[in-house]
Amino acid sequence: MRKKLMYIFLFFICSFISFNKIVNAEEYYSELMPQSKAVTMVNIDKITLENFGVIKYVKIGTDQGTRFEIIGRFTNGFDSDVNVKLKYTFYDGAKNVLKEYNEDIIAYKDYGASYTKVVQANSDGYSIDDVKYYTLEVSVPMEVSIFDGADTGSYFYDNFHSEINVKLNNIYEVNEKFLGKFKGSVRAIDMDIPFRHKYKRADGANINKRAIISDISASDSYDEYIKKGLKVVTIGNAEQGETEKEFEFGYKYNVGKDKIKGNDEVFFYLVNNNQVEINNYTFKINLPQEFDKNNVSFVDGNGNIVDNIEYKVEDNSVIGKFTDVVKTESIYAIKILLPDNYFVNTTLNISNNTWIAFVLPVTFMVLTIVIRFMGKKEKNKKNNQVGLYLDEEVNSLEVGYVLNDGLKETEISSLVFYLANKGYISIESDRKGYVLTKVKEYDGNNKIEETLMKRLFNEKSSVTRKDLKENLLNIKEEIDKIFKYKKNKRFFIRSVFNYKLVFWLMILVIYFVVMNDLLFEYQPNLLLVNVIPGFIGLVIMLIPLTSKKYQLIEKILCVMVGVVLIVSPIMLTSYESFLQDNLYVAAYILGVVCIVSIAVTTSMMNRRTAYGNHIYNKIIDYKSYLVNVSEEEIKEAVKNNSNYFYDVLPYVLIMGMSDKFYEKFDKIELEQPSWYHVNKFNLEDFYTEVKNIYSDFYIALNKRI
Template identity: 30%
Template sequence: MQEVRGVKRLLFFLVSLILLVIPLYADDGGYSIEAYKVKIEVSEENIFNIREDIDVNFITQRHGIYRKIPIKNRVTRIDGTVSQVIAKVSDVKSNTVSTYHTEGNDKVIKIGDPQVTVTGKQYYVLTYTYDLGKDVGKGYDEFYFNIIGNEWDTSISNVSFEIELPKAFDANQIDFSVGAKGNTSHQGVYYEVEENRITGYYEGSLQSGEALTIRIELPEGYFTATRDNVSWSINLNILMIFPIVILIVVLLLWLIFARNPREKIEECTYLPEGLSSAEVGMIYKGKASNKDAISLLFSLAQKGYLRIIDMRDEDSKRNLDNSFEIEKLKDYDGEDKAEEILFKGLFKRRNKVNEKNLRNTFYKTVDKVKKLVNEKDKRASVFKKSASRAKVVAIILAILAHVRITYLSFAYGGYSGQLDAVTCAIIGSTVGVMLLAININKENITLSIGLITLGVILIGGFGGITFVPLLSNYQELIPVTIINQVCYVVMFKVIQKMIKRTPYGQKLYLEIQGYKKYLENIDHRELNRLKQDHSNYFEDMLAYMMALSISQKIMEKFSNLIENPPIWYEGQNFNSNGFINRLYRMMCSVEASMSSEPSSSSGDSGGGSTGGGSGGGGGGSW
């Protein structure tokens, strides 16, 4: 029995050993690197003359090795900042037959004779020039280079290096990192500094996917390179054209799907029949607001369902916390569903409510009324769905354009933190577009100014992060940024107008516009006519005036029509001359309390990391 157990243990050991050994041979590509020496001579122009001495041991027959040298580098620091660096690789030479070509973001160099295979130990020398051009650091320069890249598919032993910089530097700023990508440990790296030369080695062996990286922070101006990367010039053109193209697309969306025909507005004494004040507000503004829903209160009052008691005294210094009461006179028996919701929301198991009862609670009922008035079925007969879809597409395009320009501007300028910049751009542009795209139409001039100001602040502050690269020396970004912002503002104005009405909706809209025009232009002669023909005109139309945000100044024109207060109004010391002012203030208090909601509760340049610098890359056998 013990013998069987011993055999089982031996088999388990052998299987485990095989499983451990197989990956080692599977990953080495039939070869290993027994020594790798890198010599780098750095010039003041940020150009590196590099020599690599590589001792390879081929286990199976191969033609040679290949090197992948990055052209497009994504330089990553441990504080999360990222820069994009485009290099030029030239003067490629080796000690044996070699060819090279560009593949994606890499220069691929194949060393070896395609007609000859080799085994055993081979020695390769590779030299090339690596031009990084203008240093991307702001407030500092840096030598940040992957001595050995993390894309080799085999183990590398006996790694050594020699780096010579063009002039003096602070040796305390030298930082090595070794291991898997993103690692910050320098354990096993030994080096010494003699004048401008750094020599050293790595004590262990690098495994497949591991790298050795050096970063030295240098004074601003250490490198004098002025070469701009040619590939970015193409992107600059794209940067300038891109927002213009998006603007043209948004304009086309408006012209094709959301533009209303211009028609002459004729004055109308009355509004279209059969529409509630909330529906009039929805048709006029494109969407029912709090004010539209609350205007139904005055419609209910005029129909005899309730009484409004103005609690303010003449100097308005008392009862400010409870400035009005609403008293139920009879049960609602009408057919307007929105009025019914508002009425039942007011008088739940009670016959009288005051301002305190409504504040921070009644908004839920107001939301229900708005939802009902804004139902798709009601809007479908007035507004075309194609315009709503076009508006959504336009908003998405505007946001994407701004975010894209922000990212590319930062990348071009060599700025760190593109992700943070894009996050700010998304926040600012999304909320800014939403605020500025609201179809306000002078519903509330204070609210309009507030929303527009907030939208501008968000776009200028967060969304305006696009301007940050202008603080750099990349003056070519100035026209890009200006064009982007101008196009962005124009897009806002176009998006605001993207409310397409059906022929029926356009007819209603023009009649509502005509009614507003009538109120704005009404004179004493017309007022006298109304006094004779329709003495209760003001009371009957008050709910509609509220929904259309008719100003107090225009309302005061009707003072002469009001000899007695409305039957639903109760207040102190009635005076026809001051009644409109008193009524207007009460309407504002009613709107504020009914729609109120409770408040909700609730440095340096960065270090280096393994594989985070320029250069390096990797290679394999072929």
């Protein structure tokens, strides 16, 4: 710290001792300066050196001996880095040269920095104490004046010639030759070609067309990339020691079909927001057929006629030049109004990405709808065999599973009365509540019924309402798993999960295709930045929306999070890409519509097997029959089977029509079922207790008891 403070103190001392006057020159040679003085300021064009001098240190801090430090500060006012040469010469008291020091430093663009060089004189053949005078020479070793006023500051183009051959199919063949002049040494250059051909026609109409760029060529090796709607071609490499280089660059620019009737038009940007200054710009535009030379004009970026271009028309060519230097960020274009249909066999210039973005989402959407509704006629076909019984070997839970396309708590609840009616469970009811008793061990071959018996009683002989929550914990998930891997194949297509997986992949592909179309010719390096959060947002948003497992508030929150993940990257990085073409907006909207349609279709994707359709139709017909069954048929059924009401009860519970079915028996005297025990039986109290038990099971399965 002590050493650093001493450096700072001596630097400020040097700043206040006697100085030379300010000097303005491209090269600077100081007079013979006493070692104790400094040069206050040197301006070499836009390079400024301040307070340059020599400081002598004697045994500072832990240093053993004496040394010099050359210190100062420089700033660069150019718009690029510039080489600066420094030369220090030390003299003794008789003004004899002791030592010369040369150094090249880089003055960085718009940057001020301190400069320090340590000189250990004793090791260079002379003593520090012998130094009494010094001189400073400063120079910028290139012709700075040729760059004066250039916005790029680092290089410019000279003797620039552009030749454009306009073809009958409205394709411009562009060939450019020019000399690159550089500060320092030759480096790679960038040539920009816009993907969008935008301009205002002579009749005032705004044109915004996609151009096809092809057949790029260059006199040196080159690379291509896309940035904000431009194809950027980087030509050449750094070449040390060279300051000039000839370049040639060519490409085809297909501007496609004229969208407006009445006239055709040549419109080409000779200069379009250039980043490099151009000197001695000449051009020649060759048209394929005759045209009216009075319809030739040159305009700036606002469509105004310019007066800094001289030209003449020879045969079918426009030959001309710029009368002054073309500054950076200039816009100049040639306009030639032509008769209608001057151009023939032109193209629409709709990219393959755009075609795919329109065709693929619609194809996927139609395909999912067709797959979803295949077999619909079979499902809706009525079965003629209906009667008092379902006449199928399915329990009430399986009926509900087929009817509801999945497992619900009510289906498990109904199975209690189904098993009671089969002789496995008895129910004892009194004022204190009810007790469910296991009458016998389950000896059937239905895995679901066996699971419910085992879990319900949990190695006990009887349970009450208080036992339900603990004993039935997670039983729904267990039964659902049995359905998916065992029973499900009887009722539903086993590959339905694969169908859904394919549909979800379709959604992700659609989103990728739409975003690729949006960004491919604007900023393709942002594709993953937009697609990855978008994929995550789609999953978070659409899975809850297409599932029955989520509550409304959960779905709302997931939608909000999903929309943020999808929209935020676009708004932050790619919003301008939407402004390139209305086709991009239309493709994006179409993609969103198709994604939603496929998601909705996916949520309905529980296609039944042939047997599943058969059972479904039977259930629908049976439900309709029970709603409309006559009182005489009910009485006849009870007469033939006194247990008829209890046989059908589990099924009407699951069909949601138990109250209507019960009303058909209110005038019929029924016997007490063998599995229900109560001091005094009546049908109304029995049905109330059934609904209580049914409700308690539902609540327990929802983990709310």
